[in-house]
Amino acid sequence: EPEVTQTPSHQVTQMGQEVILRCVPISNHLYFYWYRQILGQKVEFLVSFYNNEISEKSEIFDDQFSVERPDGSNFTLKIRSTKLEDSAMYFCASSAPSDRFYNEQFFGPGTRLTVL
Amino acid sequence: QKEVEQNSGPLSVPEGAIASLNCTYSDRGSQSFFWYRQYSGKSPELIMSIYSNGDKEDGRFTAQLNKASQYVSLLIRDSQPSDSATYLCAVKGYSTLTFGKGTMLLVSP
Numbered sequence: 001e002p003e004v005t006q007t008p009s010h011q012v013t014q015m016g017q018e019v020i021l022r023c024v025p026i027s028n029h030l031y032f033y034w035y036r037q038i039l040g041q042k043v044e045f046l047v048s049f050y051n052n053e054i055s056e057k058s059e060i061f062d063d064q065f066s067v068e069r070p071d072g073s074n075f076t077l078k079i080r081s082t083k084l085e086d087s088a089m090y091f092c093a094s095s096a097p098s099d100r101f102y103n104e105q106f107f108g109p110g111t112r113l114t115v116l
Numbered sequence: 117q118k119e120v121e122q123n124s125g126p127l128s129v130p131e132g133a134i135a136s137l138n139c140t141y142s143d144r145g146s147q148s149f150f151w152y153r154q155y156s157g158k159s160p161e162l163i164m165s166i167y168s169n170g171d172k173e174d175g176r177f178t179a180q181l182n183k184a185s186q187y188v189s190l191l192i193r194d195s196q197p198s199d200s201a202t203y204l205c206a207v208k209g210y211s212t213l214t215f216g217k218g219t220m221l222l223v224s225p
Contacts, residue, residue, distance in 0.1 A: 048211040056211045091159050107159040
């Protein structure tokens with residue numbers, strides 16, 4: 001069964017450093033998303049991406065964040081200058097090119113980001 | 117601000133019982149609703165989606181939607197210890213999912 005994959009599974013970085021989190025969405029999916037979950041808190045939307053551009057972003061997704069689809073398979077989230085409060089699980093999700101209003105989002109295993 | 121509310125639990129049920137999980141949402145215009153299961157330290161796993169008022173059954177799971185009351189529920193029949201997890205209710209907006217904090221379910225053998 002096709003699934004979303006993410007690398008690395010765990011990333012430790014120093015405050016102020018740049019990190020890139022990578023995702024390979026399900027192959028025939030066209031809509032891509034990043035969510036994060038701070039330990040003990042709810043899953044929060046960051047950004048959605050379709051047709052090589054951002055569809056929607058949350059207030060969390062400020063100028064330190066960017067997303068890119070550098071090739072036909074990868075989808076990346078870059079955090080330019082990490083802060084302690086960026087420590088969280090980051091989930092990539094994708095959904096199929098069906099009716100956009102109803103489509104189901106499938107999540108990858110996540111990358112645990114720890115900022116020291 | 118769109119809100120999705122769930123009782124945090126834990127909801128404890130014995131093996132074989134029916135577990136009932138509830139969710140309310142604030143955006144009356146919402147059309148798509150999802151239940152995800154999340155084991156500790158793992159990612160959300162989609163288990164049910166529902167778009168129309170009424171019931172939708174899939175195996176041991178039944179999702180119920182009442183848009184007039186802005187209420188979604190998930191019933192798990194014949195609960196198993198492996199069902200012990202946090203169940204997340206999610207409501208879809210334009211392209212995003214807004215999640216509740218989740219209800220922890222504990223199924224005792």
